[in-house]
Amino acid sequence: MYDYVIVGAGSAGCVLAARLSEDPDVKVCLIEAGPADTSGNIHVPAGAAKLFRTELDWDYDSHTEPFCEGRRIYLPRGRVLGGTSSLNGMIYIRGNRRDYDSWSLPGWSHDELLPYFKRAEDNEWGASEYHGAGGPLAVSDGRSHNPMSEAFIKATAEAGYSHNPDFNGETQDGFGYYQVTQRDGMRCSSAVAYLHPAMRRPNLTVETNVQVHRVTLSEGRATGIAGRRLEEDVEIRAEREVILAAGAYNSPQLLMLSGIGPAEQLGPLGIPVIVDQPLVGRNLQDHPQFWLVYAHSQPVSLLVAGEERYQRQYAEERSGPLASNGPEAGGFLRSSEDLAQPDLQFTSLPVMFADGGLGFPTAHALSYGGYVLQPRSRGSVTLGSDDPTAKPRISHNYYADDTDLTTATAGVRAALDFARQTALAPYTEKPYSVPASDSDADIRDFLRRNTQTSYHAAGSCAMGKVTDGELRVLGVDGLRVVDASVMPTLISGNTNAPTIAIAEKAADLIRDVAPLPRDAVAAAAHHS
Incomplete structure (x- = not known):
């Protein structure tokens, strides 16, 4: 008792x-x-992706999502x-x-x-x-300091967005580094x-x-x-x-x-x-999330985390690629000037994000994307x-309300604009997972086929x-x-x-x- x-x-x-x-x-x-x-x-931050589908994961999937091409989402x-x-x-x-x-x-x-x-x-x-x-x-502040994260923040500035050093301070708007729930790396x-x-x-x-x-x-x-x-x-x-x-x-x-x-x-x-x-x-409810992925030739992604020098760096300093939380940088924006608060959040990962996190990165890549912050769809x-x-039957019904898809479309269009900025040029050499064009039809098709959970049920x-x-x-x-x-x-x-x-x-x-x-x-x- x-x-x-x-x-x-x-x-x-x-x-x-x-x-x-x-x-x-x-x-x-x-x-x-x-x-x-x-x-x-x-406990080693960069090891988190290895925990998916293991005994430490409930390993759920949504039921077929009717507005996402009938896919089941991990x-x-x-x-x-x-x-x-x-x-x-x-x-x-x-x-x-x-x-x-x-x-x-x-x-x-x-x-x-x-x-x-x-x-x-x-x-x-x-x-x-x-x-x-x-x-x-x-x-704490992150300890990875990946050059792609810094380039992403610079690209958002080049695209006209403000810098924000503290998303939990006076305002959410703008881009910068995220603080993370880490102690000593x-x-x-x-x-x-x-x-x-x-x-x-x-x-x-x-x-x-x-x-x-x-x-x-x-x-x-x-x-x-x-x-x-x-x-x-x-x-x-x-x-x-x-x-x-x-x-x-x-x-x-x-x-x-x-x-x-x-x-x-x-x-x-x-x-x-x-x-x-x-x-x-x-x-x-959940925040429906999309990712744009660009492969490149710069050997700086988290694929290098297993190298001996970076293992030694983490062991001695608790910093470097193994200290990466993944989504190191990002920010918040409003898809329309008349909104009272941001309706889109972005995150940037210095690694290829494939198959909803289940796929293994096959090349050095930059992944970044966003999600709808106030979704109207209900599951x-x-x-x-x-x-x-038995596992519960989960249906998120992403994009059941078309307003969410419209907001996500605006987010993809902003993300495509980031890729055109000078700061990201070294890391956007080869589009790996992006819309066929920036038309509404192609973006909406891309979203229906690629939207993932943001893990925020x-x-x-x-x-x-x-x-x-x-x-x-x-x-x-x-x-x-x-x-x-x-x-x-x-x-x-x-x-x-x-x-x-x-x-x-x-x-x-x-x-x-x-x-x-x-x-x-x-x-x-x-x-x-």
Whole structure:
């Protein structure tokens, strides 16, 4: 018996386990379906691509995407301590303040969330109006310094866009280098930042290799979980709360397997309906992403990372190609001057990005592209079986709303303009994956055939629809969801930092403590 049982040791779950176990009078159990994060490819930043389709990946695919030529799109998700923060590109982005204000939920405005971003953050720049220092999550400048990344930034300036040294500062607009969640050139996942320092506490139990099958319920209240470790059935009870932190695909799946979801879907599968909740798994969102790839003859891509000199450089200095997070540079722009905020984000990779990240680079290349920041298209997560080990049926419905395709088309046209700039000339010698022309028809065809996930799934257990403003599941006592699935709409940027901030705030909601005042973190950092 534990006070709190947390399902999923990803970006949110590790935060919750660490924060809730700060109280020595409560017992916390954190459950992860995958193993411990011992793989070297997790901690050496450039090794992340080797983790796809391994035992550390849930290895999901979307169902056939009707507006993307019927393709099934690969959707990697971390199945390991740290979750997807152990596999991701480590970009530290909070989003735009308008994203949170548009939720119109008490307690969830940008100004109310900013203290939680700052409480989490340990930025090497130090504490400021926009940044925190001394928190668990290391935020640093990248250490790769690939010449293609610098050339990309120069090309955007030549194309007329401003330079932005801090996308989490006063404005998002412009281009520059991303800050990354690294400490001393190594990945700082949520497990590294939060969980490992907390695991020495006697009141925190971490269970790995346990796949949760359902939440156990009694008289309208969550009482624990039932699952399986290898060939052994496992049941773990929660006296206070069960908290699902399994992500935008697995959290709604677990709710439905537990009888909380659309009755019209659960009934035919033979799952007893506890709460008829038709919105569980609905409202799924992602940023549809496109990549332009150019091969060239310059021996500077990440293909050189395995050379002895670069291995030695990383071992001695924690810098060079092996320190690359992949998307080293990028930025934000508005496809129309009358927009209130950027609607496109770009990233640049100093390597050939092939087959959705599954293909092996065959030549030195530059890959860069963008994604639609406020997509209107909505998808869903549903069950394909009552077997809890079966993968959920995921449909993102990319470009179901043609407005998204129009915005992406503007993004491709901007990306093609970057390639025409002088700074990128050495790295755009041979178009490898680009539209046939810059006509709307050819660009739209290119997008339908090449769009990939941005790995930013969210919204499938949204506040105001499936959960309330304190992340409690509607219709059930003692059950919350704390992960990216609770976002009513996607934030404008990468989702790791916002998910961590949501979990920081959720920990206070669960502990029923007063919210952080806006200046609390800055004052504490200044005092220390």
